[in-house]
């Protein structure tokens with residue numbers, strides 16, 4: 092059973108979907124079960140992915156990661172998301188941009204996730 096905010100990928104076509112409402116069914120794409128992403132929380136190796144949340148002005152800045160993550164055509168952070176209770180905000184990014192996002196009006200009690208097109212889903 093898929094749960095709200097879970098993220099699934101089709102290993103055949105590359106579709107990635109996020110669940111907005113839970114249902115009993117199994118998510119299927121290209122005739123196969125979609126794969127659930129388990130968000131990683133601990134960095135390993137030289138590239139850093141765990142989102143870092145810092146207060147900034149009227150809100151927070153989320154950086155990926157403790158050393159800036161590459162933002163190249165073949166390897167970049169596709170999006171950064173922040174959750175504050177029932178408020179969920181997502182910033183999509185493109186190669187060449189900084190691996191960070193500013194979320195105004197988000198202040199405390201937040202968690203962040205980000206998706207690297209090579210290394211998958213990460214959360215703080």
Ligand SMILES: [Fe+2]
Nearest residue numbers: 138207209210
């Ligand atoms: Fe990466």
